[in-house]
Amino acid sequence: MSYKYPIVAVTGASGAGTSVVQKAFSDIFMRESINAVFVEGDSFRRYDREEMQKLLREKAAEGQVLSPYGPDVNLFDKLESLFRDYSEDGRGMMRQYLNGEAAEASGAEPGTFTPWEQTPESGDLLFYEGLHGGVVADHWTRRNMSPSHNPQVIRERRDGERKNGVDAAQHVDLLIGVVPVVNLEWIQKIHRDQKVKGFSCEATTAHILERMQDYIHFIVPQFSVTDINFQRVPVVDTSNPFIASEIPSSSECIVVIRFRDPKRYDFPRLMRLIEGARMSRPNTMFIPGSQMSQAMDVICTPLVRELVERRGH
16 A cells, blocks of 8 residues: 555456446546546456457357456466556556557557556656455465455454465455445346356356456455445345346445444444435445435545545655
8 A cells, every 4th residue: 555656446246336436436536636647457357358269269169268367368467567656657568458439549449458658757646446345365265275255364364375376355445345235246247147148148148157256256355355335235136036027226225334444434424325225234325226325425535635645645
């Protein structure tokens, strides 16, 4: 962590809603006149789209699978290097994954990367949004031990001997987790894959199963070390996500918000400012799903402001 060069990271699985959080933070940065360096998790993929499709075909021919969550297809070491270098001197190596409008604007082929280059010198902070903002991967992971979700165990493992290990979380000043309950996440993935990629429900179900091990090892443990978690929970029946006809809307969900250090927050004030907010535990509140953006604004603006003021001092 760094007083002079702060890092804010939003982490969550694909389809979890991290892009909504990015919009909320963009509004905070604009309102507070903060010049943020934006980094997308997709830029730390190991392969571009064409290379990845080729590799998937080769693995499939061998009877193997690849998931988007593990080190086989992600540059965990480069992500940690960016966080470490930025926290030390405000510079680090980054690139962009070009897709959609970004690829069209640059005239590049969709699914490719820009060259690696130094982050701008004028940034007030670095903002990351993607799958692995709090990733900790060491020689225990996926090899000798089951994944731990206990923050103390994760910290102890950080201090142990690691083989090609990474610890991105240790460099982040404000780490936000965004995660729906797993049934809701599956429903979103099934509907997105059917609509966008043309996959059948059966094909998407197979993908979920193939990726589960890496999801458990590299995604879920991050939510034990986040500063704040936003978890969307449907209040309609999602007991069988594989036959759900539609995705629950925000008005059909609540959001459970967990605070790692509740002493930092004025909960009576938060409950006055967030309509419908209620406390369920000393470190946990829940709100109507429609209030998620408002809650992020109210909760995170003072934290971001504190980072920037601390940097100035």
